Amino acid sequence: xxxxxxxxxxxxxxxxxVKAVQAQMPDEPQFYDLADLYKVFGDTTRIKILWALDIxxxxxxxxxxxxxxxxxxxxxxLRILRQENLVKPRREGKEVFYSLADDHVRSIFEKGLExxxxx
Amino acid sequence: xxxxxxxxxxxxxxxxxVKAVQAQMPDEPQFYDLADLYKVFGDTTRIKILWALDIxxxxxxxxxxxxxxxxxxxxxxLRILRQENLVKPRREGKEVFYSLADDHVRSIFEKGLExxxxx
DNA sequence: ATAACAATTGAACAATTGTTCAACTGTTAT
DNA sequence: ATAACAGTTGAACAATTGTTCAATTGTTAT
Numbered sequence: 001x002x003x004x005x006x007x008x009x010x011x012x013x014x015x016x017x018v019k020a021v022q023a024q025m026p027d028e029p030q031f032y033d034l035a036d037l038y039k040v041f042g043d044t045t046r047i048k049i050l051w052a053l054d055i056x057x058x059x060x061x062x063x064x065x066x067x068x069x070x071x072x073x074x075x076x077x078l079r080i081l082r083q084e085n086l087v088k089p090r091r092e093g094k095e096v097f098y099s100l101a102d103d104h105v106r107s108i109f110e111k112g113l114e115x116x117x118x119x
Numbered sequence: 120x121x122x123x124x125x126x127x128x129x130x131x132x133x134x135x136x137v138k139a140v141q142a143q144m145p146d147e148p149q150f151y152d153l154a155d156l157y158k159v160f161g162d163t164t165r166i167k168i169l170w171a172l173d174i175x176x177x178x179x180x181x182x183x184x185x186x187x188x189x190x191x192x193x194x195x196x197l198r199i200l201r202q203e204n205l206v207k208p209r210r211e212g213k214e215v216f217y218s219l220a221d222d223h224v225r226s227i228f229e230k231g232l233e234x235x236x237x238x
Numbered sequence: 239a240t241a242a243c244a245a246t247t248g249a250a251c252a253a254t255t256g257t258t259c260a261a262c263t264g265t266t267a268t
Numbered sequence: 269a270t271a272a273c274a275g276t277t278g279a280a281c282a283a284t285t286g287t288t289c290a291a292t293t294g295t296t297a298t
Binding site for chain 1: 137140143149151157158162175180181204214227230235237
Binding site: 075 | 242243244245246247
């Protein structure tokens with residue numbers, strides 16, 4: 001970021017608008033949290049996992065078969081989903097069944113579908 | 120993806136569940152479109168742009184100052200946002216003012232915030 | 239104890255992404 | 269016409285990401 005860029009003619013012209021918007025913007029951490037959440041939805045494997053778990057709880061192995069990737073890949077992605085509090089595990093013997101942590105996932109999906117289906 | 124992985128003991132056990140879920144899953148393109156949409160929200164610069172435009176329409180130069188990155192970076196990101204039909208441009212002389220294309224952005228944000236504010 | 243299987247983890251790798259720089263287009267004013 | 273500024277574009281680069289492989293942990297049954 002150069003100084004020249006920071007003080008172009010255009011900016012001086014719209015100084016009031018920029019300052020007003022600046023005052024209404026949330027602080028940095030909020031943006032990072034939001035971005036991290038959406039980043040999770042920005043991968044087809046993870047979207048498929050979430051979609052599947054929304055239909056029925058499943059173990060790692062089943063998800064691997066369903067999505068045609070290794071158990072390892074599924075496990076890595078489930079860790080990310082756990083970290084974002086989107087899924088929760090339930091151990092039953094040797095298997096670990098995963099399900100959605102709450103119904104935010106469903107409503108976030110709905111909003112996304114609304115958008116892409118309107119084009 | 121190895122064959123061994125595809126036909127583990129576990130899978131045979133839950134064959135019915137997997138098949139039922141498989142039948143209810145949307146087809147591949149739908150997942151790609153969804154992922155592409157969310158990918159857009161998965162970057163702080165883009166989130167900030169969208170948030171800012173939700174408050175007030177702005178030109179490229181103003182956004183650059185507000186977010187403290189180069190006009191080039193803003194322009195690149197705006198192209199992505201245009202491609203996903205999230206923002207629309209309006210030329211006025213030398214400047215191009217951008218605004219939100221519809222109010223999906225706002226409702227998608229709301230769902231995201233609901234989730235992160237509940238932890 | 240040991241074998242068998244589900245799941246997790248870390249390292250390595252290729253692929254994708256976001257930024258900047260430099261060159262270019264478009265518009266306005268002199 | 270030419271200068272000045274807003275915006276766009278493509279190339280290059282560093283950083284991040286998603287996958288697989290190999291090794292490890294956890295659980296159950298023999």
